[in-house]
Amino acid sequence: MSHLFDKLSVRGATLRNRIGVSPMCQYSSVEGVAGDWHLVHLGSRAVGGAGLVMVEATAVERRGRITPGCMGIWGEEHIEPLARVARFVKEHQAVAGIQIAHAGRKASQAATWLGGHFLSPEEGAWEIVGPSPIPFAEKAPVPQELTVEEIRAIQRAFAEAARRAERAGFQWLEIHGGHGYLIHSFHSPLSNRRRDAYGGSFENRIRFTAEMVRGVRAVWPEERPLAIRLSCTDFAEGGWTLEETIELAKALKDEGVDLIDCSGGGGVPAAKIPVGPGYMVGFAREVRKAAGILTGTVGMITQPWQADQIVRNGEADLVFLAREMLRDPYWPQRAAAALGHKEWAYVPSQYHRAH
Template identity: 45%
Template sequence: MSKLFSTFKIGPLELANRIIIAPMCQYSAEQGSATDWHLIHLGSLALSGAGLLILEATAVSPEARISPADLGLYSDENEQALARVLQAVRQHSDMPIGIQLGHAGRKASCAAPWDGGAQVAADAGGWTTEAPSAVPYAETDRPPVALDDAGLARVREAFAQTARRAARLGLDMVEVHAAHGYLLHQFLSPLSNQRTDQYGGSLENRMRFPLEVFDAVRAAFPADKPVGVRISATDWVEGGWDLAQSVAFSRALAARGSAYVHVSSGGLSAQQKIDVGPGYQLPFAQEIKRHVEVPVIGVGMITTPEQAETAIRDGSADLVALARGILYDPRWPWHAAATLGAQVEAPRQYWRSQPAAYKNLFATGK
């Protein structure tokens, strides 16, 4: 029996298998509101047979957006637009759907990747960014404004308010984005956090604000639905955030009720030197899994069914998340099930596509 296709629970949320569709920015929103692109994109992924779909990093305020075209959930218009998309998707898929809540911090106000990704000038539609300290991501960037106490309170409430909107939309779970060099990761790393108050300096102080944000989101989202966190296990820069600190942060999150830890890496510094290869981030997930009693999601160039199955069987992770790989092959779970001799959910409109060689591939009991 395939372990990858065994059922699994994240808190009370039961998944049909251990394949997660990771959050993937689409840079296709209008003033934060979802568009027809999101309907097509999410509709396709919701028919993939994965166990869980997590919506892309969703900004908690206009200034939290990575780019002017980022998805947001900070206004009634944003909420109504996403409700339209979710209503359509749910008519044809019962896959659980979560949402990742984020704030880009000093990495905000940037162009979409296909437009170069550089910071957008203020006179071209950009805005002033905010961060733990007035330290820009790139030397050519405008320095961010260091958040004061009022700013910290505003950001905390923005996360909480967006979680309330997610609850109204009936989303099944929330993921707090504390990875990839964005605001909460910026507080964690000594490379970007140079504060001298209670939010800077020691590891305990640097973890304080991200933990406060988690607490605010957890309190704002229904208690019977899971809230988890995505982290970067290391900055890949000497003297930066590292695995040992990630273990401490993960333990603190678990103690506060985080339903899982989603382990990625990097994104904080342009000086990062990443040793990229198949499954290159799984050792981080495996080490964190040794120290926490909540599920751990592993990621990082997991491209084949055999890789994913091995990661679950050898204890590297409890679940695996796919991003670019499932964009390239939106039926990856179907092909994985065929390879591993498992079954997968598929819409009845597609049952006739089942290859003769895999007569029991699709679960057709519903």
């Protein structure tokens, strides 16, 4: 019996299945504001049957965008356009989620389809920040080292973003703590060489995250789930490790985090990543077992049986699909048919005549 279509209840939210639309930048916002593209893109995936539909990395402050087209939630003007997306997603019985983020030293880049390079001053580059003045790559700009006051201001910006996400009607909040962006860059000794309370020992490198999560949990409603995406390893010598991820997961569980979305890499360009189908499932399995917390997995999961096996074997509680969801928003319907769940079909009234 397959388990991919089992419901999952976390606090007050119930997902209709274990399939999540992984957050994916669309580079289609103007000044961070969600537009028609986002409504149609995310709305299609809710109609397609996913249990959780997640809005892309959404910047908690303007300079925390990866690209000029990235989504934002740093102002009042962002709330209503996002609320329109959340309303539609919920109307189609998916849980509406949003990933809040700060790009840190990987901010100020061009959209991938424009080359994905760091912007030049002529292209509108902005000042980037990080735990230490260490550039992401040889030719990347040097981030400005954050002062303790600035660290506190960004932590507050995460909490304010959570408040706005609540007002926009999102039911699920994920903090982006992976892929080399600001939070992950504090975790990794390869990007954090601070000598104050925010660098050095493990406790110091996770302090930014632990304090920020505490601030977010204090304002994010009790009945709504809080998740965090972590890069579980840097895949690089001298970098952040899976063992550290497990210890961090335990600490964050104590702070009221409900689920660890287990990803990897992105912190340094020289990482050696063994890419292949389900290559990060082991992270979710180990974190789930050792920290006793719900986990999500992501990374080259494309086949219904593959996704089902992960849930059935207790390796992860939630399976996120990214590129496969771009190829086919109806993947959940296809998976239900393939796994013999004929009773499971989300068909909006408008499409009933086809079924």
